[in-house]
Amino acid sequence: MRLSVEPAGRTEYGPGVVAELPDFVDGLGHSRVFVVTDRGLRATGIVERVEKILAAAGIEHAVHEDIGPNPSTAELDRGAAALRGFGDSVVLALGGGSALDAAKGISLLAGNPGASAADAERLWDASDGLPLIAVPTTAGTGAETNGFGVTEDVRARRKVYIGHSSVKPRIAVLDPELTLGLPARITAATGLDALVHGIESLASRGSTPFSAAYAAQAVGLVGRWLPIAYRDGGDLQARSELMLGAHLAGHALTLSGLGLVHGIGHALTAHTGTPHGVALAAVLEEVMAFSAPAAAAAYEVTARALHVGPSADWADAAVLAVHEISGAIGIKRPLRELGVALEDIPAIAAAAVADVVTENAPRLPSEAEVAELLRSVY
Numbered sequence: 001m002r003l004s005v006e007p008a009g010r011t012e013y014g015p016g017v018v019a020e021l022p023d024f025v026d027g028l029g030h031s032r033v034f035v036v037t038d039r040g041l042r043a044t045g046i047v048e049r050v051e052k053i054l055a056a057a058g059i060e061h062a063v064h065e066d067i068g069p070n071p072s073t074a075e076l077d078r079g080a081a082a083l084r085g086f087g088d089s090v091v092l093a094l095g096g097g098s099a100l101d102a103a104k105g106i107s108l109l110a111g112n113p114g115a116s117a118a119d120a121e122r123l124w125d126a127s128d129g130l131p132l133i134a135v136p137t138t139a140g141t142g143a144e145t146n147g148f149g150v151t152e153d154v155r156a157r158r159k160v161y162i163g164h165s166s167v168k169p170r171i172a173v174l175d176p177e178l179t180l181g182l183p184a185r186i187t188a189a190t191g192l193d194a195l196v197h198g199i200e201s202l203a204s205r206g207s208t209p210f211s212a213a214y215a216a217q218a219v220g221l222v223g224r225w226l227p228i229a230y231r232d233g234g235d236l237q238a239r240s241e242l243m244l245g246a247h248l249a250g251h252a253l254t255l256s257g258l259g260l261v262h263g264i265g266h267a268l269t270a271h272t273g274t275p276h277g278v279a280l281a282a283v284l285e286e287v288m289a290f291s292a293p294a295a296a297a298a299y300e301v302t303a304r305a306l307h308v309g310p311s312a313d314w315a316d317a318a319v320l321a322v323h324e325i326s327g328a329i330g331i332k333r334p335l336r337e338l339g340v341a342l343e344d345i346p347a348i349a350a351a352a353v354a355d356v357v358t359e360n361a362p363r364l365p366s367e368a369e370v371a372e373l374l375r376s377v378y
């Protein structure tokens, strides 16, 4: 095996670490900050907390809040225009995966004055974006570990990947205190996303001993602490372990790629607006059962990490363990309840198979197989 791996970037982790932001900005040789966050976050008090930290250190800053869930290409273009107006700065990506992904696109577009988000596919070889610091406020996507974002081309109803090595966050600042107020419903959806990152990374065609090391640890942490954080959002230990698990899962997926759960999840979200983690939960167990013939070793690692078995059929044990976690956080719903129309299923199946994320699935499905799987959870 020939491997070339750059496993990690810089991570600063611990309750209260967000107070050190001015030092991190300074360390990057900058004194101005452009904060990118989503519209919902101000109500939590987090944006104000960060503004006060920056202001107290005399750091000139602007806050761009015009980002919604599953950010669109239009939102990226508006953000880039605002950043070009503000000028040279560190981009502080503050929020869940939506804000983090949007910040990467905005930073990259600002470094490429003539470009718009519609050029996403060509920007992979473009000029550098502005340097980023990522401060996740959900324990889920692991988007702070990589330089790509998922954005939505609303007119084409499809996900577009925008990214560049220069917009991989220079520093991931993981402060579990920021997730203490996350509502149970969002804790469930974002935490389930992290669990899927670990499981799909283990089973991915791109899995290596490096990604598997991150992924197994991530599955263990998320599997154990997600139900606890869901039941008691104020449990700082659960929040801390979950945040670390989600971050490690991010490193895993960045190294290995994912698979069919994400292919279907992206298509479901594009068709219905369903939150990412809820869309994944709708099909996770069924995709695992479908993939089992090609993922026996990965599902054994999954089952062991979730402390189930030993069992003659490790895949069954892994699916059952996932079923229990999913049940404990009340997240799995039939597609009908997510707003899917029966006649949309062929189009959703086609989009799932066409999504590049599906290429790493251990068992590659046909459109007909995905459609059948979707009907089974309708």
Ligand SMILES: NC(=O)c1ccc[n+]([C@@H]2O[C@H](COP(=O)([O-])OP(=O)(O)OC[C@H]3O[C@@H](n4cnc5c(N)ncnc54)[C@H](O)[C@@H]3O)[C@@H](O)[C@H]2O)c1
Residues within 6 Å of the ligand: 038, 039, 040, 041, 044, 046, 068, 069, 070, 071, 095, 096, 097, 098, 099, 101, 137, 138, 140, 141, 142, 143, 146, 148, 149, 150, 178, 179, 180, 181, 182, 183, 186, 189, 190, 193, 276, 277
């Ligand atoms: N780049 C990657 O590696 C990667 C991986 C997986 C998913 N994603 C993308 O990430 C996005 C989903 O991100 P997400 O699951 O983190 O959700 P999100 O960013 O859309 O946030 C969900 C909701 O939670 C709110 N919120 C965030 N932090 C909060 C807090 N601390 N307290 C209270 N409310 C809070 C937000 O305002 C929002 O309304 C999708 O667009 C998905 O495609 C990216």
Ligand SMILES: [Fe+2]
Residues within 6 Å of the ligand: 141, 193, 194, 197, 262, 276
């Ligand atoms: Fe995800």
